[in-house]
Amino acid sequence: SQTIHQWPATLVQPVGSPLSLECTVEGTSNPNLYWYRQAAGRGLQLLFYSVGIGQISSEVPQNLSASRPQDRQFILSSKKLLLSDSGFYLCAWARGGGEQYFGPGTRLTVT
């Protein structure tokens, strides 16, 4: 069976500090991968998606970036965090055109 991991689970970072969130998927190959942000426990905003190694599409302009160095690894980064980057970050994977499966999430608080 497939599993998706995210770490860390929680993170508190000062404004202006760098960020690196990691997501890995087990039990499948060549998945589509996604980063979402959920603010205030409500709607999801798609940040990035990837259909293959090194292939990243950005949905919203902001100070975040994503990379996919390996088939089942997806990383969300920032060089300098803003207060507005606080939120719940969710990674998801999908096989082809199927439904998306989500990781447990990372709660980021920027102080």
Added chain:
Amino acid sequence: AQSVAQPEDQVNVAEGNPLTVKCTYSVSGNPYLFWYVQYPNRGLQFLLKYITGDNLVKGSYGFEAEFNKSQTSFHLKKPSALVSDSALYFCAVRRFYNNNDMRFGAGTRLTVKP
């Protein structure tokens, strides 16, 4: 572009009563519709999907959803609610089979009271 609307921020039902969580969608062409559930501080869990075929779709934990093309709706239902069903529910829509453009609703908080 596609979109979904969940007209109710909050739904309250008594345990044992039927529940409905509403969702309407807007998309050009055939929609692909999904329901997800989220428990506090957790990721979303997939419940069910409509791709094609029968308008009544059955999913996990006794949930089902009815696709109504004329009303552009995809309401989530359960015949008998449990306290453990209390959570945040999201409807999502995708156009065609493009898996990279899924749009989520704002979510509906379901509270089941004992």
